[in-house]
Amino acid sequence: MLRQGILNPQINSLLSRVRHTNTLVIADRGFPFWPTIETIDLALVDDIPRVLDVFQAIRSNFVIGAIMMAEEFRQQNSAAVINRFAEATAGLEIRYEPHVEFRKRVPQAIGLIRTADTTQYSNMILESS
DSSP states (O other), X not given: OOOSSOOOHHHHHHHHHOOTXXXXXXXXXXXXXXXXXXXXXXXXXXXXXXXXXXXXXXXXXXXEEEEXXXXXXXXXXXXXXXXXXXXXXXXXXXXXXXXXXXHHHGGXXXXXXXXXXXXXXXXXXXXXX
């Protein structure tokens, strides 16, 4: 029985299948369903859990080469929210692109973890290194 680290067996399985340059999506509650991608839905109630909760939980078990986010994230959120993400992702490369382009990357992901985050455009695509 696992007593520390990632306790969710589906997330453990998903993380173990990600290889060099593969991607993993962490999405907010409004992100569209992608029938072709394994999806692990963690949403309970508004904002439990959030994208950053999941990101911080898996960061120590996932070698991240880059993070992709929508440009709209910086346009639609307060400085406090942007700073919270900047602190959580410190030391990692973040590439911002239009949300339309961001969504084109999703079908190539190994999997998607859906959260209950209500933060606008808080979705992340993590690329393994």
